[in-house]
Amino acid sequence: MDGTAAGGRGPVRYxxxxxxxxxxxxxxxxxxxxxxxxxATGEPSGGGPALREAACGYWARxxxxxxxxxxxxxxxxxxxxxxxxxxxDGDVLMPRPCPAWWAPQARLLGRPAYHVxxxxxxxxxxxxxxxxxxxxxxxxxxxxPRLLLLSVADDPTGTVAPPETVREACEAAVGEGLHIIxxxxxxxxxxxxxxxxxxxxxxxxxxxxTVISDLVxxxxxAAWPVAVARFPAGPEGAARRARTLDVLTALGAVLxxxxxxxxxxxxxxxxxxxxxxxxxxxxxxxLGDAVHRTVLAAGALARPPQAGRHLxxxxxxxxxxxAERGVGDSMELEEYLSDRLGTSVPGGHRFGDExxxxxxxxxxxxxxGTAADGQLAALRSDRPLELPPVREALRHLGxxxxxxR
Numbered sequence: 001m002d003g004t005a006a007g008g009r010g011p012v013r014y015x016x017x018x019x020x021x022x023x024x025x026x027x028x029x030x031x032x033x034x035x036x037x038x039x040a041t042g043e044p045s046g047g048g049p050a051l052r053e054a055a056c057g058y059w060a061r062x063x064x065x066x067x068x069x070x071x072x073x074x075x076x077x078x079x080x081x082x083x084x085x086x087x088x089d090g091d092v093l094m095p096r097p098c099p100a101w102w103a104p105q106a107r108l109l110g111r112p113a114y115h116v117x118x119x120x121x122x123x124x125x126x127x128x129x130x131x132x133x134x135x136x137x138x139x140x141x142x143x144x145p146r147l148l149l150l151s152v153a154d155d156p157t158g159t160v161a162p163p164e165t166v167r168e169a170c171e172a173a174v175g176e177g178l179h180i181i182x183x184x185x186x187x188x189x190x191x192x193x194x195x196x197x198x199x200x201x202x203x204x205x206x207x208x209x210t211v212i213s214d215l216v217x218x219x220x221x222a223a224w225p226v227a228v229a230r231f232p233a234g235p236e237g238a239a240r241r242a243r244t245l246d247v248l249t250a251l252g253a254v255l256x257x258x259x260x261x262x263x264x265x266x267x268x269x270x271x272x273x274x275x276x277x278x279x280x281x282x283x284x285x286x287l288g289d290a291v292h293r294t295v296l297a298a299g300a301l302a303r304p305p306q307a308g309r310h311l312x313x314x315x316x317x318x319x320x321x322x323a324e325r326g327v328g329d330s331m332e333l334e335e336y337l338s339d340r341l342g343t344s345v346p347g348g349h350r351f352g353d354e355x356x357x358x359x360x361x362x363x364x365x366x367x368x369g370t371a372a373d374g375q376l377a378a379l380r381s382d383r384p385l386e387l388p389p390v391r392e393a394l395r396h397l398g399x400x401x402x403x404x405r
Contacts, residue, residue: 012104016346019309022365024372025221028272036261043260045249047073051260054267055228066230076225077214079253081105087243090146095126097351099155115352124154125161128168135176148173153186156351156361157312158305163199170201180209185217186308191285207232219266226263284309287364298401315358318404329355340400367393
């Protein structure tokens with residue numbers, strides 16, 4: 001967060017990144033990338049055949065069958081979403097709160113973006129009735145709502161939307177003529193996969209949904225930016241893919257060959273990759289549960305995290321004590337907690353929430369520290385919460401929050 005105050009605390013360049021794993025790079029994946037370092041030719045725009053075929057296999061194992069000609073890859077989720085938005089016209093709707101990087105993409109294109117409230121039980125998917133009301137209001141005011149962004153496994157709230165909520169929201173969107181872009185970056189980070197049902201909108205509305213996934217969410221380190229998109233089959237999907245490729249080509253958002261090789265490898269989900277993903281999910285589930293208990297013990301509110309490496313805390317019940325410390329909105333809360341905790345704690349305004357709401361996203365990755373040995377020790381431990389660095393980080397979080405009771 002260095003420089004945020006001097007820059008006015010609002011510029012996009014000071015906004016939060018998606019929470020990282022807090023773990024070292026998997027050796028097998030690093031070896032694949034290193035093995036492709038001498039490749040002299042670059043990847044074509046949209047990704048080469050091997051990468052796109054690997055993406056098809058990845059989605060097929062999740063019940064979403066597609067062909068390589070229906071897939072596009074790019075050097076990161078931000079340019080990929082920018083290209084997708086650029087391939088469509090009209091206004092954009094998204095839930096409140098939503099990932100911090102969604103709205104800036106629409107603003108860069110000069111597109112109006114409207115936030116729609118989410119239901120009480122989850123984030124990531126708009127409340128169906130609020131969605132219908134928003135669409136009709138926008139049209140009454142002369143707008144042209146054409147796109148809905150949503151995420152079934154959500155950043156920032158760390159929740160997974162129930163299948164019935166997803167179905168109702170998608171039916172409402174398609175009924176109003178909206179195309180859906182489903183960000184499924186966090187679908188492979190569900191904490192309790194045997195107890196949590198995750199339903200992709202593409203399973204219900206295959207002709208009206210484009211799926212995107214940022215591999216940095218679960219499969220690759222942040223230093224290897226790569227994202228993939230799956231378009232609907234048929235002429236309309238092909239036309240959207242062609243327009244998206246045009247934008248990606250203009251941006252030069254192509255993947256370096258070594259990163260593409262590593263991405264194809266992890267999308268193939270060999271045993272080492274699956275093992276690391278499962279271990280990381282189990283670790284962050286424990287960390288998330290501990291952070292959730294700490295937040296509730298301090299008198300704040302938060303939904304139990306179900307996926308990802310973060311939760312969304314509402315410190316509204318602590319408003320009086322925060323006011324005594326000069327904290328009256330989410331920008332000031334972000335600055336206060338980031339300073340006290342020594343790590344980035346982005347406020348709700350970053351995610352499209354109301355400035356006056358005292359909400360923040362808390363990430364579990366920083367609890368593991370920065371030393372690779374300590375991170376691996378936590379990954380392999382049967383009792384990671386009892387390791388001194390993790391225990392101390394949780395204790396410090398509890399102390400900072402308890403000061404506000």
